[in-house]
Amino acid sequence: MSNPDESKKQNQINIELKEDVAQGIYSNLAVITHSSSEFVLDFVRVMPGIPKAEVKSRVIITPEHAKRLLHALRENIDKFESIHGPIKKVDGKGTGMPMNFGGPSAQA
Secondary structure (H helix, E strand, O other), rough: OOOHHHHHHOOOOOOOOOHHHHHOOOOEEEEEEEEEOEEEEEEOOOOOOOOOOOEEEEEOHHHHHHHHHHHHHHHHHHHHHHHOOOOOOOOOOOOOOOOOOOOOOOOO
């Protein structure tokens, strides 16, 4: 008969987080596309007054992992909102990204 503790140890993954990755990459726009076998998530940083935006990171995942990510995001958003209150509504149309960032126009 197998030991339940040994079974748990065999199913654990040791995840390493390197210092340069731990600092993260700031992104304020995500572009998501898919094929029949994968989802591609491009994380972009859009800056005011700069007409060109650069993809800072790309993550490619299977449809099954995309669905797990969706559920994990829902769960975390629910937890966040229970502590901090509702997140401002997003209409889901277009990019949802205010291109003027809500501030005054820049002047030289």
